Amino acid sequence: MNLLDYLPGIPDFLKPGVLFRDISPLLANPAAFKEAIRQLDEIAQQFDYTHILGIESRGFIFGSALAHHAHKGLALARKPNKLPLASHREAYGLEYGNDSLEIQQSTLPKDAKVLLLDDVLATGGTLIAADKLIRSAGFEVSGAITLLEITFLNGNELLEQNRIRHQSVLKS
Ligand SMILES: O=P(O)(O)OC[C@H]1O[C@H](OP(=O)(O)OP(=O)(O)O)[C@H](O)[C@@H]1O
Numbered sequence: 001m002n003l004l005d006y007l008p009g010i011p012d013f014l015k016p017g018v019l020f021r022d023i024s025p026l027l028a029n030p031a032a033f034k035e036a037i038r039q040l041d042e043i044a045q046q047f048d049y050t051h052i053l054g055i056e057s058r059g060f061i062f063g064s065a066l067a068h069h070a071h072k073g074l075a076l077a078r079k080p081n082k083l084p085l086a087s088h089r090e091a092y093g094l095e096y097g098n099d100s101l102e103i104q105q106s107t108l109p110k111d112a113k114v115l116l117l118d119d120v121l122a123t124g125g126t127l128i129a130a131d132k133l134i135r136s137a138g139f140e141v142s143g144a145i146t147l148l149e150i151t152f153l154n155g156n157e158l159l160e161q162n163r164i165r166h167q168s169v170l171k172s
């Protein structure tokens with residue numbers, strides 16, 4: 001099964017020039033969704049981690065399924081003003097705009113080793129902000145995993161420059 005077949009590119013969404021990868025067909029197909037989680041678990045096993053950080057909102061879907069599958073804890077990086085006990089906020093740019101993420105420090109045990117998880121790596125802005133959030137809250141970042149890396153945007157290079165080890169299941 002080629003999982004890329006379940007992630008069609010939609011031209012000019014959300015901005016002209018962006019080929020937007022839609023995860024809906026993959027989620028709607030039980031075999032494809034299951035295989036995506038199996039392959040995410042396979043790359044996650046290369047990291048020493050206790051908790052997954054799921055990034056709102058598509059990172060929540062894969063993050064919660066993988067945490068359940070791998071029997072790991074799940075923490076949430078949310079868009080602003082959603083977390084009742086938010087302690088840290090980081091602003092960032094991404095392929096089609098700007099945003100911020102928040103976490104709540106009190107959710108995680110002091111010795112947590114956090115694996116960042118998202119569906120797509122594009123420019124890398126989101127994962128770099130997530131890494132800063134976790135480290136500024138005093139926790140160890142084990143690395144980052146994604147389902148799909150959009151290679152021409154060179155997000156992986158930016159992650160390397162920021163000393164974030166990253167693995168993706170798929171590249172396009
Ligand atoms: O590497 P980057 O350029 O930072 O882009 C990747 C991010 O963009 C998308 O999230 P989006 O902010 O669109 O939110 P969503 O998950 O709510 O759709 C995607 O889910 C990643 O989080």
Ligand SMILES: Nc1ncnc2[nH]cnc12
Nearest residue numbers: 018019020021095120122
């Ligand atoms: N091209 C893209 N498709 C889906 N999600 C994205 N997040 C950032 N860029 C994206």
